[in-house]
Amino acid sequence: MYNAHKITDKVAAGKLALGSHVGFDSPFVTEMIAGCGFDFIWIDGEHSAIDRKDIQNHLMACRAAGAAGIVRVPWNDPVIIKAILDMGADGIVVPMVCSLEEAKQAAAATHYPPAGIRGMGTRRAVNYGIWDKNAYVADTDKYILTIVQIEHIDVVKDLPEIAKLPGISGFVVGPNDFTMSMNTPERTYTVNDPEVLEQFDKIGEALAGTGKLFGVSGACSEKFIRDWTRRGVNFMCMNFDFNYIVSGAKNVMQTSHTILDQLERAY
Known part of the structure; x- marks a missing residue:
């Protein structure tokens, strides 16, 4: 089952x-x-130690659970993107897209000719031939999301033009790298500095009404959700697998120490 619609249906609603x-x-x-x-x-x-086989296993787990499997690739490289799409990814996040030209390269990598340069080798992407290969090839955008990650201030000026590209499904902001891209030898910025927040607002204004997906990646908090929904995002990706494990482990330790302290005082 293709699951990109798990995102697009939600947004359409x-x-x-x-x-x-x-x-x-x-x-x-x-x-x-x-x-x-x-x-x-x-x-x-991009920022983990997983390899191609791990990625394929993750995609299988996503399909088993009924969720869309979106892969952030290490770089804007058509060779890497091609292989991951053939594994059956529902979408690709291309990191550090800094210009209109780089966005065009990302779009080309996820589309077959004449719209792009993706090579033919669908395999798991069409369930090894069990699903309709012709339908998949003819309407790639229905089955695959091509999402560029906004991680550098240089790309802000190009967002209106990138949003017009037919091969780009959407955008996702990486607040931390974006903030770091504003750093100078004289000043280091934080994600809460007024100048950074102004740029985030500009991104929201540039993408409003484009009809493209607009999301953000970060840590879950009430402030994070409120700030970015105000800017108009229609999808959010929050927290990592390690966050849940560390949080659960800390909770066990805190609960245990609280009870043990109470028992000690009781004696």
């Missing part, structure tokens, strides 16, 4: 699509997280 990140090599953890009700799982092939 005027609702916020929710996802979570994974970076461990365990597809079992991914299946558990996806099974909690997330619309999609962001499989991080």
Whole structure:
């Protein structure tokens, strides 16, 4: 089953699509997280140690849980993108897209000729020939989301033109890298500095009304959700697999120490 629609259907209904990140090599953890009700799982092939086989296992776990499997590739490289799409990814996040030209390259990598340069080798993408290959090839945008990640201030000026590209499904902001791109030898910025917030607002204004997906990646908090929904995002990806494990472990330790302290005082 193709699951990109788990995101697009939610957005079309005027609702916020929710996802979570994974970076461990365990597809079992991914299946558990996806099974909690997330619309999609962001499989991080950029900042983790997972390899191609791990990514494929994660995609299988997403499909088993009924969530869209979106892979952030290590770089804007058509060779890497081609292989991951043939594994059956529901979408690709291309990191650090800094210009209109780089966005065009990303779009080309996810589309077959004449619209792009993707090579033919569908395999798992069409369930090894069980699904309709011709339909998949003819309407790639229905089955695959091509999402560029906004992580550098240089790309802001090009967003209106990138949004016009037919091969780009949407955008996702990476607040931390974006903030770092504003750093100078004289000043280091934080994500809460007024100048950074102004740029985030500009991104929201540039993408409003484009009809493209517009999302953000970060840590879950009330402020984060409120700030970015105000800017008009229609999908969010929050927290990592390690966050849930660390949070659960800390909770056990805190609860245990609280009870033990109470018992000690009782004696």
